[in-house]
Amino acid sequence: MAFAKLGLHSQLVKAVSAAGYAGPTPVQERAIPAALTRGDLLVSSHTGSGKTAAFMLPCLHRLAESTAGGVPRVLVLTPTRELALQVATTVETYGKFLKGLRTVSIVGGVPFFRQQQLLRRGADFVVATPGRLLDHLRRSGIDLSGVETLVLDEADRMLDMGFIDDIALIVARTPSTRQTLLFSATLDGVVGGLASRITRQAQRIEIAQVPGRASKIDQRLYFADDLAHKSRLLDALLRDESLGQALIFTATKRSADELSTRLRNRGIAADALHGDMNQSSRNRTLQALRHGRLRVLVATDIAARGLDVPGISHVINFDLPRQADDYVHRIGRTGRAGRDGVAISLAAHRDKPLIRDIERYTAQPIAVDRIPGLEPTPRPSRSDNRSARPYAGSRVGCATNRAPGSTAARRMAPAAPVRSREATEAGPLSADFRRRFLPQAGDAVPGHAGREGGSRRVTSHPHRPPRRSR
Ligand code: AMP
Numbered sequence: 001m002a003f004a005k006l007g008l009h010s011q012l013v014k015a016v017s018a019a020g021y022a023g024p025t026p027v028q029e030r031a032i033p034a035a036l037t038r039g040d041l042l043v044s045s046h047t048g049s050g051k052t053a054a055f056m057l058p059c060l061h062r063l064a065e066s067t068a069g070g071v072p073r074v075l076v077l078t079p080t081r082e083l084a085l086q087v088a089t090t091v092e093t094y095g096k097f098l099k100g101l102r103t104v105s106i107v108g109g110v111p112f113f114r115q116q117q118l119l120r121r122g123a124d125f126v127v128a129t130p131g132r133l134l135d136h137l138r139r140s141g142i143d144l145s146g147v148e149t150l151v152l153d154e155a156d157r158m159l160d161m162g163f164i165d166d167i168a169l170i171v172a173r174t175p176s177t178r179q180t181l182l183f184s185a186t187l188d189g190v191v192g193g194l195a196s197r198i199t200r201q202a203q204r205i206e207i208a209q210v211p212g213r214a215s216k217i218d219q220r221l222y223f224a225d226d227l228a229h230k231s232r233l234l235d236a237l238l239r240d241e242s243l244g245q246a247l248i249f250t251a252t253k254r255s256a257d258e259l260s261t262r263l264r265n266r267g268i269a270a271d272a273l274h275g276d277m278n279q280s281s282r283n284r285t286l287q288a289l290r291h292g293r294l295r296v297l298v299a300t301d302i303a304a305r306g307l308d309v310p311g312i313s314h315v316i317n318f319d320l321p322r323q324a325d326d327y328v329h330r331i332g333r334t335g336r337a338g339r340d341g342v343a344i345s346l347a348a349h350r351d352k353p354l355i356r357d358i359e360r361y362t363a364q365p366i367a368v369d370r371i372p373g374l375e376p377t378p379r380p381s382r383s384d385n386r387s388a389r390p391y392a393g394s395r396v397g398c399a400t401n402r403a404p405g406s407t408a409a410r411r412m413a414p415a416a417p418v419r420s421r422e423a424t425e426a427g428p429l430s431a432d433f434r435r436r437f438l439p440q441a442g443d444a445v446p447g448h449a450g451r452e453g454g455s456r457r458v459t460s461h462p463h464r465p466p467r468r469s470r
Helices: 010-018 026-036 051-065 081-094 112-121 130-139 155-160 164-172 189-198 227-237 253-265 279-290 324-331 349-362 407-411 421-426 431-437
Strands: 041-044 074-077 103-106 125-128 149-152 179-184 203-206 216-223 245-249 270-273 296-299 312-317 340-347 444-449 455-457
Touching: 010 051, 010 081, 026 041, 026 051, 026 179, 026 203, 041 051, 051 074, 051 081, 051 125, 051 149, 051 179, 074 164, 081 103, 081 125, 081 279, 103 112, 103 130, 112 130, 125 130, 130 164, 155 164, 155 179, 155 189, 164 189, 179 189, 227 312, 227 340, 253 270, 253 296, 270 279, 312 324, 324 340, 324 349, 340 349
Parallel strands: 041 179, 041 203, 074 125, 074 149, 103 125, 149 179, 216 340, 245 296, 245 312, 270 296, 312 340
Antiparallel strands: 444 455
16 A cells, blocks of 8 residues: 555655655554544554654644644644654654644743743644643733644643643543544543543444554563672663664663763763653754664663664663553654564563563563573572572563574673572572562662652562653
């Protein structure tokens, strides 16, 4: 199928062929003709599926057809500033043949007054995060009465971040005759509730499976005894010659800062990205990543969704995400647009229940790998006697446990055997070793500031943390 057959304006067809796209992706093939009929759409499609173009092209088609202007005619809401800026950049990519198209992004962390000026000059296309847009609605009275198409990108994430009321207030300021296009990883639950309130007779398009299933992301898991062991594993992994750029996720802002500093001290072009940084440093960092000046970006979940940097060959979960769906979004930062990607998770043995959740969610086993000299301390199992063959045949990674001589293991530069002295001297996982090195329920984990800056407490049942500040 060719883009020309979808009914798009010829200038847009020109733009997508200039972008080098041979044809529409499945979500584009279904969503574009449906959106061109001007009906509402509920689309569930996974990250990296080409969903931005799936909503962007019909929006631009509408702008290309008639030139009435002055007030915003397309409004796209996204959960994060980075995603908003990325979407605004794609307006330029796909809309480059549309004369006089004015796009404004309305996100926090940049001067309010400047945005107000841009809006006063007239904008056709506004891409915004809900919080800052609401500020504009309250303080500068941005006029949304001309909005013809409202797009909610990553709607599930916006709801997750607590934007439901903001979204409701924003939607109430747009005309009821608007077209609404809602994109989300899932259309169930709260998203379904929101969708039924803000759309009319919406057509449902479900492309989504779990991304891992369809993509070519090689997922691996390395067990670490403690933080120092994790760091040594990371150092060895970063010596992998096939690694282009890596996106490393940590649980907290402080760990992201600390880890990026440590990597820089080791001569690696690394930087951090998290919600405590002001917007201009966040933008500078992302630009440096896009332009290849950074090899490693260490980030919190702020970078888990939407980020599209083709050079990211590896995603490394230095800390596992707390939810299986976050895992899927994180690993979707690699293997973009049909490329190969590697997703590596570093885990403690106590993370096994979470790993099982992730495997159940993705319906894929994650292969356990080892680096010679950096194997985890063998752990005796209560239920059977497999301690001599750690992890072999265990539920986690049972599919393709990589032996030390495997291709993946060979690709790693050799690492010095650096097993913890305490561990070897005290024997495998003695009570003393467990007490000293493995966090116990109720412990505060040293060196990990909580999301809101405090220390993180280890609980046997991790709860969903508040998500707004990342
Ligand atoms: P998205 O899911 O919108 O984040 O898009 C993921 C990546 O796919 C982006 O890098 C797009 O440039 C790319 N892309 C979008 N549409 C197509 C297409 N029809 N053919 C090839 N690549 C595409």
